[in-house]
Amino acid sequence: MAAGVGHGVAPLAAARRTFVGADRTGRQRRSAVLANKAEADMADHSIDIIDLEKRFDRTQVLKRINLHIRDGEFLTLLGPSGCGKSTLLRLLAGFEPCTSGCILIGDRDVSPLPPKARNIAMVFQSYALYPHMSVRANMTVPLEMSRLSFRQRLPGAALLSAKVRAIRKEITAEVESVAKPLGLEALLDRKPAQLSGGQRQRVAVGRAMVRHPAVFLMDEPLSNLDAKLRQQLREEIVDLHRRTGITFIYVTHDQTEAMAMSDRIAVMEGGEIRQCAAPQEIYDRPDYLSVARFVGATAINEMPALVRRGSVSLNRQVLEMTLPGLADGEYQLAVRPERLHPAEGGNADFSLPVEQVEFTGNEVGIRCNGAEIGSGAIRVQLRPESFRQLRQGRHAGERIALRIAEDAALIFDASGRRVSVLPTQPAQLQEDRLELAV
Amino acid sequence: MNSRSDLEIPGQVTPKGGLSHAAIAQAFSAPAFILLIATVVAPVFVVLLISLTDYRLGRLTLNFIGLGNYARMLADPFFWGALRNSAIYTAVVVPVSVFGALCLAVLLDSRRRSRRFYEIVYFLPVTSTLTAMSIVWSYLLNGHIGPLASLFSTLGLPPLDFFADGTLALIGLAIIGIWHLIGFNLILFLAGLTVISGELKEASALDGMDGFWDRLRYLTWPLLAPTTIVVFVLSCIQAFQVFDTVAVLTNGGPYGATEMLLHKINTDTFTGLKAGYGSALTVVYLILIGAFSLVQVAVGNRKAHF
């Protein structure tokens, strides 16, 4: 998994975000970023999105997007349907003009450039293959358009000019060299209608690859495929990214996909980027309750919590942990299902009646009734062996004593933003500081 | 047997009295079949029969004269004139209205808000009664009182009377024909353009096909090929059927310069009362129209599959 790569990245990104301060104008910021780049290495294809806004008539679809994408990174835009992911991608590709703000690729402002001049390729959700052309022609046409002039593309030009013949030969060879690793060689003479969904998806990738773009955009490229094929193509895309080293921007609403593939994930909601960090970071330290809810295969457990002078209580049951320095008030406490452990001895935070037990092979899901702590269903995930241990001499319908794992409780304030006070040990705090300093 | 009983509604039994499913199906399709025979096949057959006689409208007797009408037709200079005029008219009206509509459709397709407005404007001529609009056109193109006449006199040019001169009269009719047909073709092309999705256009823009001509050549034209064939054939049939404007504006004149096939059929059959001869003309007309349709079916089946 690519998740481990971006471990020290989030603080850097955060630093850049603070560097791109909120009180300067867009122009100043742009030149600041440009100056910053001049110091760094030059021939990169990193992307800077600065104060980008998009409005359709009166509806504001994108609100002040700021995002830095590193050269060669696999960045995923994750968010629910209608949050503006495709719109952001289409602004990057240049299909729509920005309302305000700008986009830099490398150190070039691409906002005024037409799509073809941006050195970007895209795989569309519907693949958008040219239905009347064979697979070969689909992959040839982008190269013909960029390497041959209007006159050289006229029918019969290849007969008259040796140069055109040479270029066409070169193009044919290149198309075949791209088609081969994608397994498209046998399909080159078919029309898109004669291909299966997975094959069409590969052709779309192939058509995008032939131009050797600097940036590769993919808009939910796997959403029209069945689960098994999706899994397989997911791996192929990650391989492709590793092989080519191109900057990938991948759009999906499927959090599993995002977690499995990305170096970093930018979680979007309502036209804003809520959080941009490595998958592990997003999963463990979501900045917003909405992000916490959106990420994770099993829903995160939410419990209304009351904080009084540092002590936390759920529906008047006081927890072990303390949150010194947190203002008194009502919060939401959220814990991932696998971070709730069955408690032995007397160190349980609370005990709840079991409603349902679900065995899925590699883990056991337990659903408890959380009414006693003032919340809805509480889900717990256990490894089968620890469940067997727990089960010995007991029956379903009984109560289970639970303990919140150390460092696992996420505290969100009334506005849904995570409060940074963590119930951590001093040693842990120091480690965090070290990480920030890197 | 098993599969058939699966299809039946539970509780329903196979009809008694030896009626098979095929027989029931035939019984149900009979009304449509009979209607088709009565309204299409039978009249054609009757016309074919009458074309072999010397029947005149109003008479009670007729004589079978074999291919006499056809022989007379081939020797009739007015028949050849009408055929030639129809062909010229079609050759002018069809390319202009098809290609013009295609260009308009491509231009309109990129409009978002004004598209509806233009659609309506261009479609209005199709919905209007051509007979009534012919009068308006005769005023517009009139050499003495119309706006065209005043434009010409302002510019100091000699007056141009469309319906007094033989060649000009045909052109005048063609202009009206184009005006009437282009909106219809436009709507068909716009419908055809919906095949080209937004993502396909974006993909082509990314691949460098963003100029008008490149997009027309690589994307629009090939994808509209099936539509174009249909539009072309329909336009040919429409143009060959021109009648209203001839009847209202020129009556085939001056000196037969705008006599068209359908108008001649009408004149000979109902004014000249030579029903036998008119029927022979009609048979020729039907053969020509049928040929257009056959071309469409043949080319349409060969079109690229996608």
Ligand SMILES: Nc1ncnc2c1ncn2[C@@H]1O[C@H](COP(=O)(O)OP(=O)(O)O)[C@@H](O)[C@H]1O
């Ligand atoms: N061309 C457009 N005109 C008006 N509104 C649009 C247009 N394109 C997208 N939108 C709106 O922008 C929002 C975000 O759309 P989109 O980027 O497609 O979402 P996503 O890809 O995240 O599902 C939607 O509410 C949509 O209605």
Ligand SMILES: [Mg+2]
């Ligand atoms: Mg989308």
